[in-house]
Amino acid sequence: MKNYIKYLLAGIFFGIVLIKSEVVSWFRIQEMFRFDSFHMYGIIGLGVVIAMISIQIIKRKNIKDMEGNAITISPKDPKQVTRYIVGGTLFGFGWALTGACPGPLFSLAGAGYSIMIVPILSALAGTWVYGKIRPSLPH
Amino acid sequence: MELIEFLRQPWPWYVAGPLIGLIVPILLIAGGKLFGVSANLRHACAACVPGDIEFFKYDWKKSGKWNLVFVAGTILGGFIGGWLLSNPDPIKISAQTITDLKALGISDFSGMLPSDVFNWENVASTQGIILMIVGGFLVGFGARYAGGCTSGHAITGLADLQLASLLAVIGFFAGGLFITYIIYPFIF
Numbered sequence: 001m002k003n004y005i006k007y008l009l010a011g012i013f014f015g016i017v018l019i020k021s022e023v024v025s026w027f028r029i030q031e032m033f034r035f036d037s038f039h040m041y042g043i044i045g046l047g048v049v050i051a052m053i054s055i056q057i058i059k060r061k062n063i064k065d066m067e068g069n070a071i072t073i074s075p076k077d078p079k080q081v082t083r084y085i086v087g088g089t090l091f092g093f094g095w096a097l098t099g100a101c102p103g104p105l106f107s108l109a110g111a112g113y114s115i116m117i118v119p120i121l122s123a124l125a126g127t128w129v130y131g132k133i134r135p136s137l138p139h
Numbered sequence: 140m141e142l143i144e145f146l147r148q149p150w151p152w153y154v155a156g157p158l159i160g161l162i163v164p165i166l167l168i169a170g171g172k173l174f175g176v177s178a179n180l181r182h183a184c185a186a187c188v189p190g191d192i193e194f195f196k197y198d199w200k201k202s203g204k205w206n207l208v209f210v211a212g213t214i215l216g217g218f219i220g221g222w223l224l225s226n227p228d229p230i231k232i233s234a235q236t237i238t239d240l241k242a243l244g245i246s247d248f249s250g251m252l253p254s255d256v257f258n259w260e261n262v263a264s265t266q267g268i269i270l271m272i273v274g275g276f277l278v279g280f281g282a283r284y285a286g287g288c289t290s291g292h293a294i295t296g297l298a299d300l301q302l303a304s305l306l307a308v309i310g311f312f313a314g315g316l317f318i319t320y321i322i323y324p325f326i327f
Contacts, residue, residue: 004208006169011209014162015216019251020146020224021155024217026252027232030240033312033319036233039152044293046156051174051298054164065171073173076286076296076303084306087284088292090277091307092314096323097274099252101289102176102282103213105275108251110214111221115257115271122275127180129276130283131194137284 006066018107026099033096083139094123146224149231163295172205175291177282179203179210221251243327256327269326285310 021043022028032040057063058071065071078084095101098119100108105123109116130137150158166172181195182203189195229249237248245253261267282288285307287296293311296304 003170004205007166007172007205007208008212008215010162010165010169011212011214012216012219013165013212014159014209015213015218016220016224017150017155017158017216018213019217019220020150020226021152021159022149022230022251023155023159024251025230025232026257027230027236027240027248029315030319031232031236033315034236034239036236036239042152043156043159044289046153047160047294048297050157050160051163051294052300054161055167055299058164058167063168065168067170069171071167071171073167073299075299076301078302078306080303081306084285084303085310087281087286088307088310089281089314089317090310091281091285091288092311092316093318094274094277094279094281094314095289095311096315096318097270098278100278102180102278103288103290105278106176106210106213107217107220110217111225111251112218113221113250113252113257115252115259115262118262118271119275119278122272123177123279123282124180124183126276126279126281127177127283128184128188128190128192128195128279130280131181131184131192132190134194 014103015107015110018104019111024100024104024108024111029095029099080139083137086138094126143224147226149226159294160298162290163298166209170205173291174295175206175287176210176213177279177288177291179206180279181283182207243323245327266326281314 018024023043028040031037063071105116105120109120163174166174182199185195185197185199245255247253247255256270262271287307292304292307297308
């Protein structure tokens with residue numbers, strides 16, 4: 001369990017940032033989809049830039065992880081256009097309906113919004129059904 | 140005490156954005172892990188209800204235990220941010236959004252969610268079923284179909300310049316805009 005404390009701490013940090021930045025807010029997501037504020041675009045945009053610079057540094061300096069292993073990021077297959085467009089659009093439907101993506105669902109539940117248990121259980125059901133019908137879906 | 144007061148304020152985008160971006164290198168350096176929350180829904184299925192489904196037959200402890208611990212932290216972080224450091228004031232969203240949402244019939248702007256819609260009494264109404272149950276289902280189904288959610292594609296994948304993630308993010312927004320502009324007027 002000792003090896004997992006770092007992941008617990010990273011998760012706590014993420015959960016706090018999600019709440020304090022109001023990314024978890026249903027209102028902020030609506031504001032984003034209505035193009036009424038820069039808030040969410042600023043957060044995602046700067047997040048991508050900082051993560052991009054970090055990844056470049058890690059790759060160019062061949063930085064190893066704390067367990068001494070080389071860090072690799074396995075590429076996703078861009079030839080599977082259908083899954084990204086169709087799956088992405090279905091996810092977008094859910095994102096706008098619940099006003100939350102998976103991280104915020106969990107963070108909101110922790111913040112005391114017990115009603116979020118409903119979409120979390122539904123998301124588990126959705127994941128399970130995807131696994132069930134996966135062989136017959138175009139990817 | 141002043142520090143607590145400071146932390147209770149909402150954090151601006153230019154503080155929160157870099158902090159979220161830093162999760163990517165933190166997890167890579169901690170153990171070569173890729174930031175992505177929705178994979179946990181798959182790990183949970185594999186751990187609890189794998190059925191006889193190929194997609195859930197893998198060693199979830201080996202590949203996913205770290206991530207389940209991470210998401211347990213996210214819940215705990217939600218508690219810290221939402222209870223101990225909670226901002227007592229309503230969120231300062233744009234006046235235009237408030238006007239549009241009021242026109243849809245939303246009246247409670249005090250919390251993170253409109254409590255006149257997202258509450259236990261409303262779960263079984265048509266509106267509640269569409270927003271919470273269908274919405275949640277599509278979050279889980281769509282994330283796995285697309286191979287990731289906002290954290291995995293919009294943050295990690297875009298930062299690694301993956302074309303697949305760009306396609307997925309285009310889908311995220313197309314879907315979100317369709318619901319917001321076309322479907323919302325029918326469910327509120």
